[in-house]
Amino acid sequence: xxxxxxxxxxxxxxxxxxxxxxxxxxxxxxxxxxxxxxxxxxxxxxxxxxxxxxxxxxxxxxxxxxxxxxxxxxxxxxxxxxxxxxxxxxxxxxxxxxxxxxxxxxxxxxxxxxxxxxxxxxxxxxx
Numbered sequence: 543x544x545x546x547x548x549x550x551x552x553x554x555x556x557x558x559x560x561x562x563x564x565x566x567x568x569x570x571x572x573x574x575x576x577x578x579x580x581x582x583x584x585x586x587x588x589x590x591x592x593x594x595x596x597x598x599x600x601x602x603x604x605x606x607x608x609x610x611x612x613x614x615x616x617x618x619x620x621x622x623x624x625x626x627x628x629x630x631x632x633x634x635x636x637x638x639x640x641x642x643x644x645x646x647x648x649x650x651x652x653x654x655x656x657x658x659x660x661x662x663x664x665x666x667x668x669x
Contacts, residue, residue: 547588551649553581554642561635574638582641583614585648589655618644 557577563570587594587610594607622640626632 547649547653550581550585550588551646553577554638554645557581558635558638558642561638574634577638578619578641579612579615581615582618582645582648583611583616585645585652586614586618587611589648589652 554577557574560570560573587607591607591610594603594610599607619637619641622637622644623632626636626640
């Protein structure tokens with residue numbers, strides 16, 4: 543896995559650990575907000591929208607990727623929060639736990655998909 547995948551996979555767990563800081567801590571707020579705005583969507587984009595982040599892409603492609611990441615993050619956050627609200631189990635810690643686990647699973651799935659894709663290409667080139 544690349545360092546980007548490791549960072550995304552671990553970011554949710556860092557945000558979850560930061561919830562132990564006092565509620566008024568600016569560091570706690572900044573880390574949690576950054577995680578909620580970026581990481582779940584980035585994990586999903588690494589799995590399903592990998593062509594968005596191609597090296598040498600122009601500024602329009604990077605802007606498209608940024609909008610996709612933020613939109614995906616907000617959507618996944620809203621879905622997790624709604625599910626927890628409907629089950630009368632919503633807390634910040636539970637929401638972060640669900641999103642951290644989801645982000646980690648999406649990153650691991652993208653790594654496996656990439657590995658399988660490379661193995662398939664290697665087998666196809668041998669024929």
